[in-house]
Amino acid sequence: MAAKIAVRNLWKIYPTPDGPLSVLEGIDFTVAEGEFVAVVGPSGCGKTTLLNIVAGFEPGDRGAVAVDAVPVSGPSRKGIVISQQGSVFPWLTVRRNLMFGLDGLPRQEKRRLADHYAELVGLKGFEEAFPYQTSGGMLKRVEVARALVVKPEILYMDEPFAALDALTRVRMRLELLRILAQEKHTVLLVTHDVEEAIHLADRILILSSRPASIRSILKVPFAQPRKLTSPEFIELKEQILRELGV
């Protein structure tokens, strides 16, 4: 079976006032249909850059990125990005945000879908709220729901829960797992939270510090639900942290 996402020998060099800055050096990996792959790496190593290139927002300088064996030439609804900074439109209500990507459908249908996904992520009752009236955790839920509602085949998540408190972070992971069990998506998650990666992913890609290259790719051998405190879990976490040089 062909890979859902195929990244082949990808290089990225940014021109800067101080000369060229090499960020990605020969990144090579694939993601299978329905697979959950996490990318971990030190801060500033090029994780966001990698995600943006795969999602079509930036070109690579060398190498190839393909989704469903078609070279990526720009962003598409096939894969929705949940960005690091958050991109919920502050001028729209929660419901309007969820309806944003549904242009072309009849109004009632848009609204029905929006409300369905609002409920799915636990936002029932907040459909009419504006983003500034919600909490950080709720904003992330809005962003996840807004991505899900267009039924993308791929979710690109860039540190989606990094800004949340520890408790909310774990709760959001569990909810994401619950949703993914219902709706099969391929997921590429960028994070520097090793526990989050092990908790969620089928495979983990470990990047070196900038310029990023792949240090190793490992399979997470635990079935869901995973127990964060099991000796094997902690063992794997320590192994990955060692690889990251912690």
Place this chain on the structure above:
Amino acid sequence: MRGKTKILAPAVLVSVLVVLWWAAVAVSETIIVPTPWRVVLGIVELARQGTLLDHIAASLFRVGSGYLLAAALAIPLGIFMGWFHGLFAALNPLTQILRPISPIAWIPLAIIWFGVGNMAPIFLIFLSSFFPIVLETTAGVHTIERQYIRAAQNFGVGGAALFRQVVVPAALPHIIVGMRISLGVAWLVVVAAEMIALKSGLGYLIIDSRNAGNRYDLVVAGMAIIGVIGLVLDNAMRRLERLKEVRWKYGR
């Protein structure tokens, strides 16, 4: 601030100033500067004559026409200047040159071009309103965070829909600030513009009151009315800033 203090504090300050004014007139025994009471009587007199509302209407009409015309042109121009770097590079130097020229400096040319009818003040209002709106709108587009544009593109929203659904609403808080600033300037300018050879408007009222018998009570009455209308206009614009669609940018 609590709602009560918000009204009480300025009210106390104004009362104190009025008392000081009254005392100053009494102590100096001036016969030129009127007491607050004579100003109030002046306003009553103007209202009785029935011309006051006509003067106010004339001024508001000129401000309204020039201001709305300016907004109708400046908002689209500012959006495009903010979005298209080439257009910004081409037009920004020109706006920066024209912007600091006081609308008052245009009065002689305005009279040559438009005569002494309504058109000259409307033109001056237009000029004074145009640049603040262009600048703020452009700044509003320049400060749109990239992730909003990217999210829209991710959902396949581009072209005119991108402007309508993302660029304009994202820039709207800035646009409203520009419109508030320029309405203040417009009101400032209409009074100055009406002091030249028109037969109506609050500016004319002031000049005419002095020329026809040094009625300084009516001069100050005109000034007070201008101030109060300015306050009302500003409050109306501030109301726009409280819309939920734009509140996010102003920090609650």
